[in-house]
Amino acid sequence: MSEYDQIVKILRQHGERITIQRRLVIEALLATHAHMTVNDVNEHIQEKKDVHSLAEPTIYRILQWLKELELVSQTDMAESGIVYQIIGAHKHHHLVCLNCGVSIDVADTLFDDMRERLAREHGFHARIDHMAIYGYCSDCASEDS
Amino acid sequence: MSEYDQIVKILRQHGERITIQRRLVIEALLATHAHMTVNDVNEHIQEKKDVHSLAEPTIYRILQWLKELELVSQTDMAESGIVYQIIGAHKHHHLVCLNCGVSIDVADTLFDDMRERLAREHGFHARIDHMAIYGYCSDCASEDS
DNA sequence: ATGTTTGCAAATCCTTTGCATCAGC
DNA sequence: GCTGATGCAAAGGATTTGCAAACAT
Secondary structure, eight states: OOHHHHHHHHHHHTTOOOOHHHHHHHHHHHHHOSOBOHHHHHHHHHHSTTSOOOOHHHHHHHHHHHHHTTSEEEEEOGGGOEEEEEOOSSOEEEEEETTTOOEEEEEGGGGHHHHHHHHHHHOOEEOOSSOEEEEEOHHHHHHOO | OOHHHHHHHHHHHTTOOOOHHHHHHHHHHHHHOSOBOHHHHHHHHHHSTTSOOOOHHHHHHHHHHHHHTTSEEEEEOGGGOEEEEEOOSSOEEEEEETTTOOEEEEEGGGGHHHHHHHHHHHOOEEOOSSOEEEEEOHHHHHHOO
């Protein structure tokens, strides 16, 4: 079963309706599997010339809906704006340099210890889907005071 | 030396000018030592009837300036909006429940291991001033499936 | 058939900008 | 006096909303 079908299956189990617009947004997110802004999603859909483009408010509504269903993560990437991404198999996070802007991928296991500690000490179940950690990359940290 | 004087000292060492407006914003942030939105700062200043209120753009500019000087942190607290806070002695972070909205304070030491690991494995110097971690508090996690 | 979702347009909110005036050093 | 900060008004951009028409189930 394709990833798209899996998502649709989950949606149907929740009793959610599948519309053309929702299908297009999910497919756009799956196409790159990278994080996309609302605008990225919009452009990706418009490039498929055969389909009519969606109204922007609709994209906002669909992304919000997917986020509430915990199928999509929402992350503020500072200069890059707010990005959305399917919560899938390749969960990862980002180290963002405040000086040069470079973004370094880090594995989700980075948070294993912290998650465990939060659960043990505070009974808190952290939902860290796609985190951006700001700071200074090795190049910028060394060249600066 | 008061906390305010310490901050002013740092600013003067940077060659920054101290204006009435900047003083008012810093005092507002120090008054509660809690995180405040731009609006919170504005209202706090307006309540001191003896002083003229600041133009909103000025507050934005001053907070941005303090943030660049690493004296103030900026955090997106989801429903509560973007909040600012003096980076001071009592550094802490927040666990925010996605269900009931409760905010639990956690000590900065939570990130000690992660910071050390990021430095060692990626040469990355994380600047985690005031982080919000989303998830589910113990009450909401147990009552839900 | 019924209840939901979409499209459109407009409103709203937050934040930024340009420029003349004012103030700190 | 020089340089940079502020106030005002206006622009800008992203996101949300109301409502009628279209659609999924």
